[in-house]
Amino acid sequence: MAQHLQREIDRLKRKILALGALVEEDLRLAVKALGERDDKLARRVVETDIEIDNMEVEVEEDCLKVLALHQPVAIDLRFIIAVLKINNDLERIGDLSANIAERAASIAKQERVESPYDFPEMSQKVQVMLHTALDSLVNLDSKLAHKVLAADDEVDAINRSMYERVQQHIRRSPDMMDTLIQMLAVSRNLERIADHTTNIAEDVIYMVDGEIIRHGAKSY
Numbered sequence: 514m515a516q517h518l519q520r521e522i523d524r525l526k527r528k529i530l531a532l533g534a535l536v537e538e539d540l541r542l543a544v545k546a547l548g549e550r551d552d553k554l555a556r557r558v559v560e561t562d563i564e565i566d567n568m569e570v571e572v573e574e575d576c577l578k579v580l581a582l583h584q585p586v587a588i589d590l591r592f593i594i595a596v597l598k599i600n601n602d603l604e605r606i607g608d609l610s611a612n613i614a615e616r617a618a619s620i621a622k623q624e625r626v627e628s629p630y631d632f633p634e635m636s637q638k639v640q641v642m643l644h645t646a647l648d649s650l651v652n653l654d655s656k657l658a659h660k661v662l663a664a665d666d667e668v669d670a671i672n673r674s675m676y677e678r679v680q681q682h683i684r685r686s687p688d689m690m691d692t693l694i695q696m697l698a699v700s701r702n703l704e705r706i707a708d709h710t711t712n713i714a715e716d717v718i719y720m721v722d723g724e725i726i727r728h729g730a731k732s733y
Contacts, residue, residue: 518583522592525575529596529603532568533647536603536610539565540643540706543610544636547617547699555621558614565607572600588723595720599650602709602716606643609702609709616695616702626682626689632699635671638664639703639710646713655721661714662726665707672704 539558546555576597579585585593642664649657679697683690715726 518579518585518589521575521579521583522585522589525572525579525593525596528568528572528575529599530647530651532565532572532600532603533650535561535565535568536607537640537643537647539607539610540613540640543613543617544640546614547620548633548636550617550621550625552618552621555614555618559611559618562607562611565604569600569604569607573597576600588720591720591723595716598716599713602712606706606709609706612702613699616699620692620695623692623695624689626686626692626696631671632696635668635700635703638668638671639707642668642707642710643713646710646717649714649717653717653721655718655724658714658717658721662711665711668704668707672700675700 539561542554543558545551546558576593579593583589642661645657645664646661649655649661675697679693682693686693718724718726
């Protein structure tokens with residue numbers, strides 16, 4: 514029974530890591546589509562979201578089967594609970610990446626306007642956060658996960674500054690309002706991806722250390 518449970522846990526780990534890799538790639542492509550005003554690439558990201566949704570459902574069903582059939586305890590139980598939560602956050606990141614891609618497709622058809630915020634910096638920080646969170650999951654490394662928590666504040670600060678800058682740009686160029694609002698939505702989606710990535714890091718810490726870090730009780 515113990516060996517069977519371990520095989521199921523190993524299989525779950527492979528599946529959640531495969532989902533994570535797909536989500537990470539989708540985010541990278543969505544950011545690239547926006548930066549390069551690539552409508553075709555943006556549509557490709559949107560289409561991939563269906564695959565992410567299907568994988569998320571499959572992982573959840575597998576977790577529930579393991580819980581029902583094996584009744585795991587201690588660290589095995591923590592692992593499955595964490596995978597259930599990480600699975601949901603990865604699916605949401607996939608949705609938000611698709612949202613960014615949809616904005617990218619729309620912006621690509623509009624007149625080019627200077628970004629009111631440092632989009633490359635923000636998108637890079639978010640991508641590094643996600644990559645680090647997934648690395649912490651691969652290696653079961655809570656120290657890496659703590660680094661993700663610390664980086665979230667930087668992304669929040671960039672997103673807050675975005676609102677004021679968009680207002681200023683709209684006053685100067687009201688004819689560019691639609692594009693600027695789309696950019697504001699991109700910033701908000703990136704900030705939400707950072708939040709979900711933080712959730713993943715918190716779940717890795719729970720999985721590894723048995724420590725629950727939520728609602729501002731972050732020990733970094």
